[in-house]
Amino acid sequence: MTILRAMLARELRLALRGGGDVLTLVLFFVIVGAIVPFAVGPDRALLARIAPGIVWIAAFLAMLLGLDRLFRPDHDDGSLILLRQSELPLSMVIAAKLIVHWLVSAVPLIIASPFLAVLLSMEGEALWRTILSLLLGTPALAAFGAIGAAVTVSIRRGGLIAPILIAPLSIPVLIFGTGSITATQSSAAMLFLAALSLMAVALAPFAAALAISSAED
Amino acid sequence: MSIETAPKLNWWNRIANPGQFVIWTKPLLWPLVIVTAVLFVVGLYFAFFNSPQDYQMGDTVRIMYVHVPNAWLSQFVYGVMTVSAVGTLVWRHPMADVSMKAAAPLGALFTALALFTGSLWGRPTWGTFWEWDGRMTSTLVLLFIYLGLIALWRAFDDQLRAARVIAVFTLVGAINIPIIKFSVDWWSTLHQPASVFRADGPRMPGSILTPLFVMFFAFTFLFITLQLKAMHTEVKRRRVIGLQRRMAQGDRA
Numbered sequence: 001m002t003i004l005r006a007m008l009a010r011e012l013r014l015a016l017r018g019g020g021d022v023l024t025l026v027l028f029f030v031i032v033g034a035i036v037p038f039a040v041g042p043d044r045a046l047l048a049r050i051a052p053g054i055v056w057i058a059a060f061l062a063m064l065l066g067l068d069r070l071f072r073p074d075h076d077d078g079s080l081i082l083l084r085q086s087e088l089p090l091s092m093v094i095a096a097k098l099i100v101h102w103l104v105s106a107v108p109l110i111i112a113s114p115f116l117a118v119l120l121s122m123e124g125e126a127l128w129r130t131i132l133s134l135l136l137g138t139p140a141l142a143a144f145g146a147i148g149a150a151v152t153v154s155i156r157r158g159g160l161i162a163p164i165l166i167a168p169l170s171i172p173v174l175i176f177g178t179g180s181i182t183a184t185q186s187s188a189a190m191l192f193l194a195a196l197s198l199m200a201v202a203l204a205p206f207a208a209a210l211a212i213s214s215a216e217d
Numbered sequence: 218m219s220i221e222t223a224p225k226l227n228w229w230n231r232i233a234n235p236g237q238f239v240i241w242t243k244p245l246l247w248p249l250v251i252v253t254a255v256l257f258v259v260g261l262y263f264a265f266f267n268s269p270q271d272y273q274m275g276d277t278v279r280i281m282y283v284h285v286p287n288a289w290l291s292q293f294v295y296g297v298m299t300v301s302a303v304g305t306l307v308w309r310h311p312m313a314d315v316s317m318k319a320a321a322p323l324g325a326l327f328t329a330l331a332l333f334t335g336s337l338w339g340r341p342t343w344g345t346f347w348e349w350d351g352r353m354t355s356t357l358v359l360l361f362i363y364l365g366l367i368a369l370w371r372a373f374d375d376q377l378r379a380a381r382v383i384a385v386f387t388l389v390g391a392i393n394i395p396i397i398k399f400s401v402d403w404w405s406t407l408h409q410p411a412s413v414f415r416a417d418g419p420r421m422p423g424s425i426l427t428p429l430f431v432m433f434f435a436f437t438f439l440f441i442t443l444q445l446k447a448m449h450t451e452v453k454r455r456r457v458i459g460l461q462r463r464m465a466q467g468d469r470a
Contacts, residue, residue, distance in 0.1 A: 147389055155373060161368055168365065
């Protein structure tokens with residue numbers, strides 16, 4: 001338990017002291033969302049209708065952006081090999097990384113999402129549902145992202161190929177994510193989203209650990 | 218362990234040697250080609266000349282004889298890859314990762330053909346080339362997974378290491394297969410539900426079912442033939458790479 005706590009503290013410290021990464025992600029998220037009205041025209045009725053999809057696309061892209069720092073720095077400086085020798089199983093190390101990755105790349109987006117939602121003409125209940133659906137769905141995005149990052153960590157130009165692998169896996173998250181904002185049965189979609197997140201977060205550390213350990217030996 | 222007490226190689230271990238595998242399976246290749254060709258001739262004859270028109274769809278129903286086998290293979294090939302991935306991870310069987318690599322482009326091709334023939338069939342009967350219906354969407358996702366796996370194979374330099382990593386991702390991607398199979402039951406939007414493999418027997422008359430089954434086997438044998446040939450090619454490619462590497466090292470020494 002103390003090792004796990006130390007691992008969490010290490011990851012958090014690395015993520016927060018690494019410069020303006022968190023701010024960059026939030027800016028990227030808001031800018032991607034805010035660029036859409038320029039492309040489709042500032043029609044408020046249309047924007048309100050497609051806003052849930054825009055918010056989710058922006059969140060999906062912003063989560064992809066932060067993936068490369070999940071394993072790559074540790075792989076490059078050799079700490080990943082040391083972490084594999086640790087008393088803590090590799091899957092738990094990855095679980096700790098996953099938690100911190102979610103804290104530094106998803107929570108800021110969720111905090112920023114009301115601003116984006118207002119820009120996209122969302123109001124009242126839809127706004128709350130947006131925040132709640134992001135809160136429930138982003139853990140699944142982070143988990144799939146961890147699998148993709150683990151699979152591509154030993155490839156030199158893996159940063160480009162990971163999004164191609166992750167996107168097909170993330171489609172259900174996007175479906176139920178936007179569904180839980182717009183659809184008439186939004187609570188059912190929310191439950192599905194929560195189930196997806198629970199399942200993905202429970203299984204991803206093991207899949208990612210298997211991928212990393214088979215790439216290294 | 219002396220020679221006498223060493224366990225005899227069984228067929229499983231023997232085909233683990235790539236060279237032995239090629240020697241053992243090479244005689245199968247030509248018979249498989251002949252069987253495939255015969256099945257295609259018979260199947261196409263039935264499909265074009267000896268099966269009735271549909272009372273609603275007319276001649277376009279004949280697209281089914283190409284579409285259904287391709288759609289079936291798009292899932293079956295992924296099944297082969299999943300089994301191979303287990304073989305790679307659990308037994309580290311050398312031929313399993315060759316089979317996994319050889320199957321990916323074939324699966325992508327069959328999936329693309331299933332989508333293509335499906336949209337050709339959908340235009341006259343449903344009035345649209347494409348609809349975001351459950352089964353079509355999940356088949357498109359399957360195509361993306363195949364293409365992602367091919368891209369992943371090409372990105373790795375070391376193919377032996379690549380195999381185990383890709384096996385992990387293949388298993389993760391296998392979640393999509395049951396979604397495709399049951400998508401027509403879960404979201405009944407446009408694509409018709411299963412009508413051949415049903416618990417209460419197929420829902421088609423024999424005159425349509427016969428050519429469908431013949432084409433079904435024709436395409437499956439086509440896959441087996443191509444898969445075997447692709448595996449032989451992959452074994453040879455690895456041998457060439459190994460020789461080139463040894464030659465390069467020899468030059469340096």
